[in-house]
Amino acid sequence: MLITVEVKSPPENHYVIVPKRNSLPLLISNVMGTGPKCILNIVNDTGLHVKIKKGSCLGYAEPVDEILDDNLSTKDTYSIKQVHLPPGNFFDQKDKPLPDHLQDLYDRSITNLKDDQISTLRSLLIEFEDVFSKHDLDLGCLTAVKHRIDTKDSPPVKHRMRRTPLGFQDVEQEYLTKLLAAGVIQPSTSEWSSAPVLVRKRDGSVRWCVDYRALNDRTVKDCFPLPIIEDYCDCYNAGADVENLPCKGCQYCQRAHTQWSRFLNDVDDVIPLAKRQVSPLEVKIVSVEENPNNQSDESVTSSIQGLQASSFNSADSIDHDMTQPNTEEDTIHINWMQSYSPQQLRQLQLQDPDLFPLIEWIESQYDPSDAELRLQSPATRALRLLGSCLKVIDGVLYYKWINQSERKPCLVVPSSLKSDVLLHCHDSKVAGHLGQQKTLDRVKQSFLWYHLHSDCINYVKSCHICNQNKKAHINPRAALSKFHAGCPMERIHLDILGPFNTSESGNRYVLMMIDQFSKWIEMAALPEQSALLIAQKFVVHFIVTFGCPLEVHTDQGRNFDGNLFKALCEILEIAKTRTTPYHLHQMGRSRDITQLCCK
Template identity: 30%
Template sequence: MPKFGITMYRMHLLLSNINISLITLTIVEPVFEDERQIIVARSLVDPYKETIPVRIVNVEKYPIRIRKNYLLGELHPVEQFEVFIDNNADVELYDSVLYKDFCIGMSQGDLIDTPVIPENWRSPKVLSTKTDSFEIEAEIPKLPDFLSELYQKSCEKISDQEQKLKLAKVLLKNQGAFAKDKLDLGSCSLIKHKIDTAGAAPTRQPLRRTPKNFEGEEEAYLKDQLERGVIQPSSSAWRSNICLVRKKDGSGVRNPECKNCKSMDADWVDFKTDVDNVTNLSDNPFVSKICAVTRSQNSKLIDSNWLSGYTTKELENFQKEDSDLGPVHKWLDNNCKPNRDEIASYSPSTRKYWLNYDLLITKNNVLYQKRLQPTGESYQLLVPKVLRKEVMTSCHNTMYSAHFGVNKTKDKIKNCFHWYKMGEDIQSHVNTCSVCNRFKALNRKPKASLHSYTVGYPLDRVAIDVIGPLPYTRQNNKFILVIGDHFTRWMEAFPLPHQQAEKVAEKLVHEFISRFGIPLELHSDQGRNFESKIFTEVCKLLEIHKTRSTSYRPCSNGIIERFNATLEGMIRSFVNKNANDWDLHIGILMAAYRSTVYPATGYSPNMLMLGREITLPPQIIFPFPNCNESMEVETYVSKMRSKLEEIYQLAREHLRSSAVRQKKDYDSRISQNQFCKGSLVYKFNNIYLKN
């Protein structure tokens, strides 16, 4: 089927031994057998025709091939339908299209009230073909021979003629559930039978000796079972020894003293009492389906395409019909490689094969490409477009492939197959695999992009946090209150005996605000000391806008959290072995930090906050010339103000460039989900969690 194409086919019916004599019209219902994007249109069809029309739409972006015995849809009986008549429509159009084409499934012929019924089907008696009315005679329909005996036995205790008629209808409707003869074994794909051994070892059964008089009968019976495929020879550890049981009709061998035989008889009695009720068969919705497939009913259905391999002739035809591989086939068949000018008009895929012309080879008229490896030389099949989806499905979706990731699936396919841009196709197939999306956890949790918060002046935004608990010091301090300015990167650290709200608010007001002024905004985490009533009242009294970080997201207060790690490293370098004097070093360590140039601003916190650098011990030990000129107070203030404005402008530019660089680096490692209104999403179900 071509990509993005609509095709009309005429399909054969697989009747599945179902009597459709009571059916007048059926509707085609689509069946989704695999993950291929195929849409089958619903339509009313005439079940008495040898073939029915089916409209199929291929929504894939590449051509696909519908293989033999591919299940497209099922026919369901229609009890009642109405023909819609538009009074404004053209009468001639209605007569030629709406009634004839619609009612008999787009086939030209007789109307549905006079169907062409095969002779071997018993149809209802037509009383009036003009009024489209059908009635069933109050007589017992003729049953097939394999159902007659069952019907007679079941009717022995039924005297009501209406009940007998209902029973006959049930048997006719569900005749596919009964074997016609001993060769009709039947099959069912609705339930897969599994035996859970729970890790137990196989149990050896003792041999059961066959009486000499029955040896010939046993050999003939086993040969018959082998020919019909009921049993097969086995050397497995789970094999079972032969034990034949004579049936009621006298066939088979039976040991009346066998315990297993007696147990089997008892189980069979319970089964006939509890399960074998013929009226229950009419409730099964699966036995009344008629399947529309791509071959006649004489062909056997194939449940899986995995083992039904392609012949070399089929592969040769697929490659020659492919638009990219067809020219390559001609080159190799004629042993004539085109030149560069001749190849310019072909597709990129064909030109790629032309570059690898020396590696191409034909085996049984099938194109392969040599693959040179350190371990030796191997061959890769050049896959045409119609088979690529099937190759990816067989190497990823089956149990033998186990739904591995992109790289492992690529390696598996590269061992045997090759086509142009196969890596992109494999990645798209794995990424859109419904099983992988449902049951495989993401390697990276989805994260949103980074949003930067920039400031342009000292004390525009101040962050606050508490470090601890730490080892008790001699002054009974256990915590550290950290306060930092976002613009100047000026940091303050105050040892605290506890982190209650009253103590934190007191240090903030008396130690920081009293020296530097009231900040416009105060940012903290959601600790109870910062969210307390007293802290809220302090911010309200001083008209400070209070903000807080997201729960369990310390990166939303990143400046303070990064400084906490730096401060802990500085303390760890100078604390004693008992770790009880860390509060004595904090003041000097903070002076060292504030005198160091901060990379994001390009200046030290001292320069941005104080307008100058402080004098440090190295400047006292080693003499330096005095560069400060003596000047009037007004001149000094004017120059200091101009100097600070220039420094602040440079700091703003550095902060903006640093924010852009951090966002670019952070966003390059995120995995963000892009959802829009109406998108189909998966909902997590914890039923598959471990334990």
């Protein structure tokens, strides 16, 4: 494709057009020419539609010192073998002026630079001057990707224009003209329309904010899954030495180690999650070494108990997991139930009427009949169905998994410990108040009891902290919407101001009545905010003067939402509405005017 370009400040004699690097995804040939205009040959091999804005810089004109020519056929036709350019290349921009929009950036950047660095910076700014925007509306144009919004078969969304304040009408028209002239926006006849709102920025200028929420609700979201850190590295254990890991301390493990160290310092009573294990045999050896003298077995035993007791008080020590069988092959793990010994757990299970028969049957290897099972509680019968999975180890009843030797047995929890288990698996600092399913999965890893699922779900549902800080995942029955009044007396807002200092007439409160459309305000003084006085003042000060409105909107105060005021609205055929809980902004301008009046 041949296009005619204009050369600014062309040399007197011949020159060569040298294409600019990284300007456009196009192939531009080197062309020699004279005069202010030249013809370039441009090839688009990308297969995409590329736009060239008017005034774009495509290259630089370098003067020619000498043309080595053998045959001159015509005046304008040359058979050129070689062209000598002056020393340097087209990146040397010392003699070219710096664009005006880059002068401020250049002056601020050369403060601490050397002469050669200043020259390099000047050349770079001139070479890539089109990368920098000249003004706020110079946004550029990217044609490499064509954006599409997939709405499937949804009907078009049409929003009516919001009313522009009188003080903003001239500013909005001026801003609209600038956007049209700069090519940022263009006239459209699409069936889709979203309402813009003109807002003022901190520097005093204005900009448009467009409400695309309705369009976003109908848009099919693109799926760009983020990589999971475990896919890259999962060899880090909290508290472990980073240098001894298989990855030798990659960036993911370094970041995890830093975050864990910061968390360990901030929360001083947290139990480390590192799986550092010490066998009971090693504990005995340490105890013997600490008793070099020939002592009795009782002193050695007391030394072992003292060592274990001291380990319970240390945050970095290894404690015995009382919920697991105490055998030589098992390792000692940290657990919040360290205060319960196997004897205490057995005693609690024997005191539970649901678990006591099971322990007796298993220890005596007795197989109860159907008649005996029917006399037991539902919990006993349900646990009995587990059969050979129930084991008594060290006198404690456990549930042992079938064909899953790597999984540890689950403690069958007595009724007196259920609340403690749920408390530590959900409310503790390590638990973190997880949701219903995650808390249930955590409990099922180590514990078992009858109705575990329902007890865990009900506990999470009744958690005060979760209900106060977490949002519900179930959408409300009806989405909140905005009410736009179209005429005066269509909707009246009522609100109470006070209490104030008692006036000479004995009044302490003010009844405020505002028309939503016209913002007209009427006020009436009240000695108290009773429903009877509010109804009287509303009739005398508003209805008698202006007539009955179509609708009255109030908050959920009992003086407005009681039977008396509802009966008044029903007699006068006025629709009565109220705000939604925890959404006081539905009172509209009345809340703003209330705060203004209180000041």
